[in-house]
Amino acid sequence: MWNYSETVKDHFFNPRNVGVLENPDGVGEVGSIACGDALKLMIKVAPTENRIVDARFQTFGCGSAIASSSALTEMIIGKTIDEALTVTNQDIAGYLGGLPPEKMHCSVMGAEALRAAIANFRGEAVEADDDEDGALVCKCFGITEGLLTRAIRTNALTTVETVTAYTKAGGSCATCRDKIEMVLGDVNAEMVSEGILESTKAFRYRGRGLADTAPTTTPATARATAPARPAAVRPSHTAAAPTPASAPAKPAPPMTMVKKIALIQEALEAVRPTFQRDGGDVELVDVEGDTVSVQLFGTCVDCSMSSFTLHMVQEKLSEALGRFIRVVPADGQAA
């Protein structure tokens, strides 16, 4: 049994502000059922001074996930949008009287949902936002470089194990461990140069010196070692982090729908032979945001492994598009 604080227990057994908010001004959705926790945060904002006058949540998850969501709503009601943006996952954990280390990702989920709800309120397109959030690092849990960077900065993380505890990245198949190490090395190096982390504590990617992580390395490592990347550093959303001196570069233009569908088709074509070998097939039906509906044919329809099969397709598509794509069966088919 986890050693939850009395406040965590209170917010789990008596959650505040549960439910649906009619006509919300901002909605933030993070996580997924496959990941084991998911949170939908809805906020109502008074137009005069951009003050959050109401907030509601719905959460799928464990005790601390529900408690973190409940605490988050209590913390942000009454705050202006600018004030709410200063709320970090550390604040949520602190409000709850602390969380077990393995459960810190629940507080990160809360902070990410708040960020998404505010972005939604401000009318920032979710898709463009996702593109900005950097490369997908952990395919199992759909964790981007941007999320990793924020969690590392806010919580001063310096080991891969704590990054996993705070974000879940690397907590399943662990094939992304090397990528996590690279991001961790880069972000820690930035933090050292900004004077917010002692250099002796910083994580060094493959034992490299800090200087080696400057963005002047070979192309092979250039993508991951790009501290100047605008998405990776979001000063306005991480209260503890001072604004970097360098002006952010222009973000890459968001992907067009046509380009996206072409990429999805291409990735699906690549997996079709696997289906056909088993006497089945798969076809693209619809694309809505980052949700892709597919139709399964032949033996795939009743196959007891179809949910695993979809998971495999999901991984391939996420890989092709460089971000988390949810694959669902088209209407009328069992998951």
Added chain:
Amino acid sequence: MPPAIYLDNNATTRVDSDVVAAMLPFFTEHFGNASSMHGFGTAAGTGLAHARTQLQTLLGAAHDHEVVFTSGGSESNSAAILAALATHPERREIITSAVEHPAVLSLCQYLAKQEGYRLHIIPVDDKGRLDLDVYRDALSARVAVISIMWANNETGTLFPVEDLAEMAKAFDIPFHTDAVQAVGKIPMTLAHSAIDLLSLSGHKLHAPKGIGALYIKRGTRFRPLIRGGHQERGRRAGTENIPGIVGLGRAAELALAGLNDENTRVRALRDRLERELLARIQHCFVTGDVANRLPNTANIAFEFIEGEAILLLLNREGIAASSGSACTSGSLEPSHVMRAMGIPYTAAHGATRFSLSRDTTDADIERVIEVMPGIIERLRGVSPYWNATEGTGKAFEPAYA
């Protein structure tokens, strides 16, 4: 707080008061070392010998010396597997199943990674049944050991280990079974089986923690895991845990006497619990091989909610159960057993295990049936997947019910 209802007997059991009573004199009165040449030693040695025959009877073993006392299930598993490898150095393959307890699976994966063994992990179907074709194909004279559990700890699903052991004889492969969940719950006659090695654990059958045994069929080649003194005929060194051994012996006797109750009354209680919960709660289903499993285990997957939250609310009602959800273990994924069966994520996170014992009463089960619908409804009321799917829900219809 209502009286506690303990339905987590696959995790551990209450030590029977008769077991405690049998043990007590061996702490204070008959405290001798069984190896000693005096009256104190004799008393301890007599207790040890008696316990060995009690366990022999429960297992239906041909000889009492086939029973070697150990510290528990994990030690027995390690000793059995490592002994088989050591006595068959020319064989470099291992067969096990995808749903083994970590005490076996982690060890096998370690051996594959560190020692270069080729590992055959036999998959299961959506009901948790072993794929016999894959098993058959994996058999060869290159295999040093097979380790397949008798009963699964999460779903109670029984594997046909006696048949599997027979099949292994064609290639003279040592056959080990982790039977910690099966011993004391179903009848067994090892004398008539081809099983070479079998692990059991005291605390799963109302004996204390820290005591267990390994059955080694006469004639099976063995190497001790722990070397030193001559105890247990040189197969397990270390001064015997006489109180624990005496307790395990008495527990074995009680388990044998209780087998009928376990397979009639307890089974009926389990079936009633499942029937009522499935009737009162929508979007849930029983996992595992319903027609072929332990009489005491019910594993029900509740869709769209998460297991730890269920357990916390049950605990507040004084009810102890267990879950295959990620969050209860500190790992980030639902249990490997649920994943091996291909249980959809929508349900795997909400899989809840109720494991009964001869201590379980009608009133216990009534209470669970009474509170469970409210707990599920409450958590679904918080879940974003529930409201979103209510009314439509067809994409989430459990194909596994």
